[in-house]
Amino acid sequence: MSKIEIKHLNKRLIGSKENILNDINLTFDGEKIYGLFGQNGAGKSTLMSLIADYNKTTSGEILLDGQEIHNNQALINKVYYMNQMDMFPKHEKLEKLFKMISNIYPDYDLSLQKELINKFNVDIKKTFNSLSTGYKSIVKIIISLCVPCEFILLDEPTLGLDARNREVFYRELIASYSKNPRTFIISTHIIEEVDQIINEVVFIKDGRVKINNSVDDIRSQSYSVSGPAEDVDSYVQGIHILEKDRLGRYETVHFMHELPENPRPESVDVEKMKLQKLLVYIMNSEEVE
């Protein structure tokens, strides 16, 4: 199984005094789905562009199966980078655009492309330029799922997509991954929607990796406890609560901690915390260093 290793990577933009990425050390193992999170300006897109060799590192290494990706066309061909730049011929009809791209890749999945064009209701007689923001994203998503690359980097793939189309995308991503396991790295600000999809979390803050862990590890000790407010409060007494949701007399409290030793009132229920709540908390927390 292929993997990408990043070692002591630094990136400074020309004319800038500060690194936009600082001493990044990461491994992207084969056949996993990574969520790449971080605030606006954290360096997510820069990192992706470096992996895809759109850009040159200031120092450090990016290796694919032990070899430097930079300037190695055979390796670069294994990485597909969907991003916010509109690099397609703008005035060509989509049918021609799809044909051009499928001609570049020998094993491009034409039957999946046809299926996705239907599912997303894409009108292939339109030009790329005439598409709405959402449909520009959809065309890019379709191509990303059909190229025969081992590493697919998706930079905010759901930008401008409505709720229905986001759902179609998540479903098709999972279907495509199940049929043909490969590595996805997905950056997004809609964490609550990808928490069912990703296996691994990478969180970048101010150009540094703050979290690099599996979803299972992150969720191992985090709970949501619900029931009548007074019973819940007495049960979780002494535990540091991250958040409390209240509806009428019933409440749900969320915490990262072992379960309390207090006896659990019969009226109180315990579940694992949703990844999204957990990530939002961890990301907002200033304690993460």
Place this chain on the structure above:
Amino acid sequence: MSKIEIKHLNKRLIGSKENILNDINLTFDGEKIYGLFGQNGAGKSTLMSLIADYNKTTSGEILLDGQEIHNNQALINKVYYMNQMDMFPKHEKLEKLFKMISNIYPDYDLSLQKELINKFNVDIKKTFNSLSTGYKSIVKIIISLCVPCEFILLDEPTLGLDARNREVFYRELIASYSKNPRTFIISTHIIEEVDQIINEVVFIKDGRVKINNSVDDIRSQSYSVSGPAEDVDSYVQGIHILEKDRLGRYETVHFMHELPENPRPESVDVEKMKLQKLLVYIMNSEEVE
């Protein structure tokens, strides 16, 4: 108070056989905040571009205080349209870009601009082109809130913004509106975040207006009922339930209907439904005709 009236508007794109907008009749009253909703490709951006006279209607009228906006520069100046096209000089530093725009508008709010640049952590030494997707949206948002126009059209203003910056935007929008009431029309796919902000809902489907109503009216008969599952179920028996959320033994059911006549068990609580749940339901519903 100024208002915009749209009468029997149709729009067909050149070379297309179908209208993208069909017999649109809408009034945007002064000093209200409108949410403009609809799926990808529904025609939201097209409608905004017509109001701002970026585009010409196929037939019908768009009036501002009774006069046609089209080709009337004095009226066009009252409308600001923030959109996904990047029409700014790409290689100029932001400080110069901000200066250019403030020079166009006599009463541009320079002090608010300064405040927002700080709150969003914008580096004005950067060029527009070098910004991340999120920061391009932020620069456009800042300008939209500072221009002295009576009608501000925001086409997916939060595109690419992280959770923190979305929050800053919503807060600043409300603050700016409270200080200087004017009309906002906001399109977005993140309905759950704007339901506290908007007063009016316009929902477009397949180029037609399906909902055009105040938030208060929409919410007038819609409830969320929570408590132990068996008590809730017996209380709401016979009512058509839109959705049920369950956590352990407790559940919340949502419906659009008068409250049941059954006696309410003491363990059961009743609240108004959240606008978001309601809108998502209405929008997904095929019954809306």
